[in-house]
Amino acid sequence: MHSIRNFFCGQWSSTERLDEKTVIITGANTGIGKETARDLAKRGARIIMACRDMERGEAARKEIAEDSGNQNIVLKRLDLSNTKSIREFAELINKEEQQLNILINNAGVMLCPFSKTADGFEMQIGVNHLGHFLLTFLLLDLLKRSAPARVVNVASVAHTWVSGIQLDDINSEKAYNARRAYGQSKLANILCTRSLAKRLQGSGVTVYSLHPGVVQTELWRHLSAPVQVAVRVFSPFTKTSVQGAQTSVYCAVEPALEKDSGDYYSDCAPARCSRAAKDDEMAEKLWELSCQLLGIHWD
Numbered sequence: 001m002h003s004i005r006n007f008f009c010g011q012w013s014s015t016e017r018l019d020e021k022t023v024i025i026t027g028a029n030t031g032i033g034k035e036t037a038r039d040l041a042k043r044g045a046r047i048i049m050a051c052r053d054m055e056r057g058e059a060a061r062k063e064i065a066e067d068s069g070n071q072n073i074v075l076k077r078l079d080l081s082n083t084k085s086i087r088e089f090a091e092l093i094n095k096e097e098q099q100l101n102i103l104i105n106n107a108g109v110m111l112c113p114f115s116k117t118a119d120g121f122e123m124q125i126g127v128n129h130l131g132h133f134l135l136t137f138l139l140l141d142l143l144k145r146s147a148p149a150r151v152v153n154v155a156s157v158a159h160t161w162v163s164g165i166q167l168d169d170i171n172s173e174k175a176y177n178a179r180r181a182y183g184q185s186k187l188a189n190i191l192c193t194r195s196l197a198k199r200l201q202g203s204g205v206t207v208y209s210l211h212p213g214v215v216q217t218e219l220w221r222h223l224s225a226p227v228q229v230a231v232r233v234f235s236p237f238t239k240t241s242v243q244g245a246q247t248s249v250y251c252a253v254e255p256a257l258e259k260d261s262g263d264y265y266s267d268c269a270p271a272r273c274s275r276a277a278k279d280d281e282m283a284e285k286l287w288e289l290s291c292q293l294l295g296i297h298w299d
């Protein structure tokens with residue numbers, strides 16, 4: 001089974017160190033985020049695990065610290081479905097941290113029943129896109145002061161499920177389709193990666209989006225039992241969390257990427273995204289709408 005999996009996974013290995021660097025990873029208590037944290041901890045970075053469940057977060061923090069031998073791993077509370085929590089988290093980071101070299105916007109929710117965030121956004125667009133958009137905005141000055149720095153947005157091939165952003169109904173209030181809402185949120189991740197890269201040209205902060213592969217994690221928790229069984233049956237063709245973290249680690253660490261910004265990766269290599277994901281006009285409209293919804297001014 002291991003060899004079948006390896007056949008389908010882009011492999012990347014590097015001994016690059018991250019000593020003296022600080023990394024934030026959202027949703028680091030499980031799945032791809034946890035394995036990304038483990039890898040970067042082994043490279044010597046200070047890791048800030050941004051999680052909403054402090055009990056599960058602490059268990060993961062302890063495990064990673066023991067496994068990596070790196071004691072510079074801290075856990076901070078962050079609930080991306082609540083802008084108050086995002087602002088409190090960012091305020092703490094801006095107050096306590098001298099630098100931030102890598103921000104990995106990894107947390108995500110997929111195919112959940114219709115629900116709203118504390119601020120009234122549809123949950124998938126609210127957590128996957130708007131929450132991370134606000135978080136990045138609030139941490140950007142620190143990232144710029146720490147340049148060279150990177151922002152890594154964990155998107156998905158699911159961005160191809162939609163042909164655009166529903167700018168007139170981004171919260172799916174007229175009609176909710178869980179698949180469309182997830183696809184839209186991941187398309188938003190890629191569009192905003194491109195827009196942010198343009199805005200950050202010359203700043204020393206570079207931005208990447210990626211598809212981690214089809215990975216056996218808890219992301220599938222909202223799927224029906226038969227579908228979850230089917231996912232397990234096909235597990236030899238899917239990735240483990242360690243394999244799923246490889247492209248995140250690659251985008252965060254690979255020195256050669258420092259000259260690139262705004263692109264989309266998969267299997268530790270540049271990848272093709274959909275035509276909608278390259279629509280700069282839509283990207284700008286989404287940017288404006290996101291700022292308006294969040295009440296922020298970001299040129």
Ligand SMILES: NC(=O)c1ccc[n+]([C@@H]2O[C@H](COP(=O)([O-])OP(=O)(O)OC[C@H]3O[C@@H](n4cnc5c(N)ncnc54)[C@H](OP(=O)(O)O)[C@@H]3O)[C@@H](O)[C@H]2O)c1
Binds near residue numbers: 108
């Ligand atoms: N797995 C795949 O096949 C796949 C494919 C393409 C893209 N992705 C993307 O990869 C990323 C990581 O997913 P995964 O597969 O590792 O899924 P996962 O195992 O379900 O992990 C998701 C993480 O996000 C956290 N999270 C969810 N809602 C949050 C909120 N409101 N505030 C803070 N954290 C929140 C979860 O915290 P809790 O543990 O507290 O719920 C968990 O730590 C996601 O962005 C996902 O869209 C995954």
